[in-house]
Amino acid sequence: MDKRSTLLTLLRPHPLGVVLAAGLVLTLQEHCEFVEVLAAGTAYLLLLNSAFNLDKFSLGEREVLTTSFLLSFAKTLGRTSPEAAFLRALGAEKRLETGLGGSKSVFGSGSRNCSKVPSGYTVAEVLRQIRDGVPLTVSLKRIRGLRGTDALLPDLLSDLLSFSSEETSKRICNYVKYRQEKERLKSSLSLKLAVVSLRFKVLTLICSSSMAVIAFASPIFYSMAGLRWTVIPLGYQTTFSFNAEIFLPSLSAAVFSAYAYSKLLPDVSGLRLSIASASLFFATEVALLLVIGWHI
Amino acid sequence: MMKKYLKALAIVAPTLSLILFMLIRNITISAIIIGAPLLSIFYLKRARNPSVRTLLLVTHVMELLAAAYALSGSLKQSISQLCRIESPVSGQFRSALLRIRSGVDPAESLKAAFQGNPWCSEWLESLLKGSVSDAQDLFSAWSAKAEEVILKVDDLLSFVIVFSTILPVIFLIILMVSGVEPPLIYLLVVFQLALFQGVYHWIKGLLSLLY
Numbered sequence: 134m135d136k137r138s139t140l141l142t143l144l145r146p147h148p149l150g151v152v153l154a155a156g157l158v159l160t161l162q163e164h165c166e167f168v169e170v171l172a173a174g175t176a177y178l179l180l181l182n183s184a185f186n187l188d189k190f191s192l193g194e195r196e197v198l199t200t201s202f203l204l205s206f207a208k209t210l211g212r213t214s215p216e217a218a219f220l221r222a223l224g225a226e227k228r229l230e231t232g233l234g235g236s237k238s239v240f241g242s243g244s245r246n247c248s249k250v251p252s253g254y255t256v257a258e259v260l261r262q263i264r265d266g267v268p269l270t271v272s273l274k275r276i277r278g279l280r281g282t283d284a285l286l287p288d289l290l291s292d293l294l295s296f297s298s299e300e301t302s303k304r305i306c307n308y309v310k311y312r313q314e315k316e317r318l319k320s321s322l323s324l325k326l327a328v329v330s331l332r333f334k335v336l337t338l339i340c341s342s343s344m345a346v347i348a349f350a351s352p353i354f355y356s357m358a359g360l361r362w363t364v365i366p367l368g369y370q371t372t373f374s375f376n377a378e379i380f381l382p383s384l385s386a387a388v389f390s391a392y393a394y395s396k397l398l399p400d401v402s403g404l405r406l407s408i409a410s411a412s413l414f415f416a417t418e419v420a421l422l423l424v425i426g427w428h429i
Numbered sequence: 430m431m432k433k434y435l436k437a438l439a440i441v442a443p444t445l446s447l448i449l450f451m452l453i454r455n456i457t458i459s460a461i462i463i464g465a466p467l468l469s470i471f472y473l474k475r476a477r478n479p480s481v482r483t484l485l486l487v488t489h490v491m492e493l494l495a496a497a498y499a500l501s502g503s504l505k506q507s508i509s510q511l512c513r514i515e516s517p518v519s520g521q522f523r524s525a526l527l528r529i530r531s532g533v534d535p536a537e538s539l540k541a542a543f544q545g546n547p548w549c550s551e552w553l554e555s556l557l558k559g560s561v562s563d564a565q566d567l568f569s570a571w572s573a574k575a576e577e578v579i580l581k582v583d584d585l586l587s588f589v590i591v592f593s594t595i596l597p598v599i600f601l602i603i604l605m606v607s608g609v610e611p612p613l614i615y616l617l618v619v620f621q622l623a624l625f626q627g628v629y630h631w632i633k634g635l636l637s638l639l640y
Contacts, residue, residue, distance in 0.1 A: 153618070160612045177615070184622050190633055282496035284514040289500040300502075307499035314568050315492075318575045322636075325579060329586045336594040343598045351605055358608025382614035386597050389618045393625045394593045397586065397632050 149392055149407065150181030156381040163378075181389075189396045189403065198256065198279075198286060200312050201225075207305035210298045215269040223260060270294050282311075330398045334406060337394075341387040341410040345417035348383040349373065349425075373425050375418075384414050488578050488638050490518055490543070491571035498567050504535040518543075575638070582635045589628050593621060 158174040165173070206222035213221070262272035273294070276287040286308070293301040347354070352373065391410040395403035493516060497507035508529065511522040521542040528538030597617050604614055 157612075157615055160615070164610070164612055177618075180619065180622055184625050184629075187629060190636055282493060282514075285497050285500060285510050288513065289497070289506075289510055292506075293500070304500050304502060307502075308496065311496050311499045311568060314572055318572065318579065321576075322579045322582065325583045326586075326636075329583065329590065332587070333590045333594070336590060340594040340598055344601060347598065347601050347605070354602060354605035355608065357606045376611075378611035379614065382611060382617070383601060385615065386601070386617040386621065390593045390597060390621055393621070394589065397589070397629065397636075399636075 144179070145182060145186055146178065147182050147185035149388070150178055150185050153181055153385045153389065154178040156385050160378055160381050184389075184393045187396055190399055198283065200309055203305050203309055203312075207302040207309070210302040210305075215294050215298060215301075216263045219259070219269055220263060223256075326398060327400060330400045333394065333398060333401060337387075337391045337406060337410055338413055340390060341414045342417045344383045344387045345414045346421065348376075348379045349418055349421045351376065351379045373422070375422060380418065384411060387411070387414050485578075485634055485638065486518065488571070488574045489516070490521075491567070491574055492638070493518070495567040495571040504539070505529055508535060508539065578635055578638055582632065585628065585632055585635070589624070589632070592624055597621060 154174050154177050157177050158170055161170045161173055202222050202225075205225045206218055209218035209221050212218075256276070259269070259272045259276065262275075263269060270291045273287045273291040279286065290301065290305075293304055387410050388407045392403045392407040395401040395406050493511050493514075494504075494507055497510050498504065501507050501510065508522050508525050512519060512526050525535075525538045525542035528541060529535050533541070597620075600617055600620070601614065604617070
């Protein structure tokens with residue numbers, strides 16, 4: 134993260150941050166001077182921006198050179214020239230994907246998960262070069278923009294192909310084994326994350342509802358401190374009425390928790406969860422007001 | 430380094446100004462206000478535990494080597510290829526390559542390159558003894574480390590979730606029973622924010638190892 138993006142994270146106003154900061158301003162305006170309210174509101178907004186503008190954790194992009202393509206390439210490599218094997222593997226991959234999902238292509242475009250294809254010299258360029266008669270060992274060296282360990286593939290494949298096709302085939306199979314192991318680990322992590330996500334959603338909603346109950350029962354808690362809002366002198370009707378001063382900060386805490394922490398879990402939509410959290414908070418508060426108001 | 434300071438300042442300055450403002454408004458609540466950042470700092474220190482950093486580094490290096498070894502079949506060529514790809518440890522691979530070029534054994538040079546870091550795994554020792562004969566050995570070692578990452582992520586996330594959902598409820602009651610003025614309840618958000626900022630990059634780093 135460079136200086137510019139750090140500043141942008143801090144200064145770009147996030148809609149939810151603005152709403153929560155407005156809540157703080159509303160709460161403070163009766164207690165403080167205008168300058169104090171402005172200073173606290175701005176500081177609060179900057180803090181909220183710094184959390185809300187952070188990138189949400191998302192699942193990795195799809196490989197440019199798919200596992201099925203690599204396997205097909207390795208299988209054909211011993212029997213034909215590298216260029217012919219490459220073209221055949223691409224053809225097989227295309228047929229497979231067209232059969233499975235309509236217009237998906239081997240290069241990763243066309244599917245929902247593959248919107249971010251690495252830029253640079255891609256597999257499509259290799260295909261064009263092969264058709265123009267350039268050897269595969271040369272055109273592979275020009276591939277750029279692959280991510281993670283896939284970035285190792287073009288150079289090493291090119292070196293191996295110059296050495297021996299059989300060895301290349303063996304090495305590709307080894308790399309596929311590595312990918313399969315990674316897939317197994319990914320699915321194990323995904324399973325654990327799914328459990329954590331569910332736990333997070335449930336706990337967030339419980340937290341939101343509990344906050345609403347505490348906000349509603351705040352006069353009882355405050356009476357323990359012996360400061361104000363004691364139940365007996367004011368009477369139940371006055372005591373258990375809507376109090377924006379307590380309602381807004383409690384709601385802020387519940388919504389913040391739901392939105393910010395959802396950024397750590399790939400399967401949780403922060404917006405949906407914060408809306409659900411706020412709605413539950415409102416619903417609990419209204420239900421308590423109605424039920425207690427009706428009984429008193 | 431400058432970027433780190435700038436980022437820290439960007440987060441700390443508004444937090445401090447907000448806390449100071451709250452302090453001025455109500456002196457009695459100072460203990461709670463100071464307590465919240467202290468708790469966050471405690472948590473941050475826990476997250477900065479060298480074991481998490483080591484785990485991140487070791488798993489990352491292992492994965493890179495396992496993938497490169499699978500493709501090249503030689504440690505020397507793997508190291509030479511790993512110098513070319515952008516990663517937090519490419520500097521170490523470059524220094525290992527320099528040693529290899531001056532005639533040092535690849536496994537020895539790799540160990541020397543990573544000596545400054547808290548990393549001395551059994552796997553590296555086995556490399557030195559020459560017991561790594563196949564890419565499968567590397568996969569098994571890397572896979573075992575990655576399983577550790579998964580457990581760590583699970584632990585850390587569960588801990589954070591408890592902090593972010595159950596603690597605010599308890600703190601809200603404590604604040605009210607202590608007779609804190611309603612605007613100061615916003616400190617709960619500040620506390621949650623500090624905790625979130627502290628763990629975000631660590632959890633993201635651990636998760637991105639496998640995704």
